[in-house]
Amino acid sequence: MTKPKITNPNEFILKRIPEQDDLKTSTEHFLSQSTIGASTTKSLNFNGGISNEHISLEYAKEVLERSFKELQKGDLSILEEMLLSQAFALNMAFNSLSVRATRQQDVSTIQMLMNLCFKAQNQSRATIDSLVRLKQPSNTQFIKQANIAQGHQQVNNLAEKNQTPQNELLMDKYAQLDTRRTATPTGIDSTLEALEAINRR
Secondary structure: OOOOOOOOOHHHEEEEEEOOOHHHHHHHHOOOHHHHHHHHHHHHHOOOOOOOOOOOOHHHHHHHHHHHHHOOOOOOOHHHHHHHHHHHHHHHHHHHOOOHHHOOHHOOOOOOOHHHHHHHHHHHHHHHHHHHHHHHHOOOOOOOOOOOOOOOOOOOOHHHOOHHHHHOOOOOOOOOOOOOOOOOOOOOOOOOOOOOOOOOO
């Protein structure tokens, strides 16, 4: 089936699905991420550097759908291009705001422009950092201690400060044990005699 030629840059082409009503078809179409992305992009470009007459909603939708497929395959080139173009744009904003600030006479206006200038600079740096991490992901891994030995091994990872007093030897701050030998009892009068009669009431 030949695809109809697009003549109006502000219209989408709805592809009807057999045995599906038009309302469901339009709902699925306009809620798809490619449609939302295309319409949002064109709306934000209002009075921008690129005339909206040169941007077709349907073609923008197709561009996004192709990018989605490439991203699903693991191709991150579109994201790299996006981040790099944003870094360039933010750098241009930094330079433009710097020049405009130097041409001002009012102190408050200079301060406002310089604040915007530094924000653009910081965003450009953050974008470049994201691009670097995308191209060169960190291989740093955090692993727990592994004690490996061929034979029997005893591992004592307890720090001295974490040992409980019950497991410590009794030192200066504890009472010393009496280690003297127990004395042998001696008898004074070992002969037992019967008691005398006791007068009771």
